[in-house]
Amino acid sequence: MQPIELISFNLCPFVQRSVITALYKHIPVNIKYIELDTPPAWFLDISPLGKVPVLTAEGQIIFESAVINEYLDEISPPSLHPATAIRKAHNRAWIEFGSSLIVSQYYLATANTLENKDKYQAEVLEKLATVERVLQAKPFFNGEQFSLVDAAFAPIFMRLMLLAKYLPFDIYQQTPKVHDWANTLLALDAVQKSVVPTFADLYTNFLKKSGSYLVQ
Known part of the structure; x- marks a missing residue:
């Protein structure tokens, strides 16, 4: 698996959701912290909404914490969702x-x-x-x-x-x-x-x- 990077702001609760999921499932994720008040230009170039979290994986940009968590869950079975x-x-x-x-x-x-x-x-x-x-x-x-x-x-x-x-x-x-x-x-x-x-x-x-x- 290619390296996964999670772009974060150190107080953001939505980012924390994804970090918890990665830690619980033992998924290796590199976390890069930015200052959200003064985001770097490269972040604004890749974030469609200009918000964190943003996940880079498999050459793609994924945003929205619930969607990121679904992705992390799917690549690392067993699922953290119910069966039905x-x-x-x-x-x-x-x-x-x-x-x-x-x-x-x-x-x-x-x-x-x-x-x-x-x-x-x-x-x-x-x-x-x-x-x-x-x-x-x-x-x-x-x-x-x-x-x-x-x-x-x-x-x-x-x-x-x-x-x-x-x-x-x-x-x-x-x-x-x-x-x-x-x-x-x-x-x-x-x-x-x-x-x-x-x-x-x-x-x-x-x-x-x-x-x-x-x-x-």
Whole structure:
């Protein structure tokens, strides 16, 4: 297999999804970090959307984290998807929902007014409650086997863990099943190693620079 390269920004949760998948499946991937605020010209030339993640493999450019994860999964059996078509569709739907939760979480983290903080805090809590209602299995989303849904949600839980110290309440108070799932994922080696060693400090500094209401 030709070398695979993943182009990344060191705080991006979507990139982290793909890193988790590669680590969990022991796929050798070279990670190249760029500054997304000042991306190099070569990156803009190859990224159709000007966003990370971008994967280069087999002479092709692949973008969008869910698509990258599908590719990584297909080239390294056994699959991290369920066996049946309907369960695969179910899992893909919840991966998309996870993407919307990443966005809501970002807006909560970077909200610079109390009004916006309260708005996106309510949005995050509502979406966590939606996940709580669908969770039926342990320890992972589908039961005993780690899946691409787990890879998609782990970055959310890592950021919520860091945001928790700035919130005056337990964000998982009404969602104990989600909390258990989060703890399971955060304990995985593939999740812990999916970010740079200084991630916590980088994330906190990012919040401060963004004028986050939470860290004022």
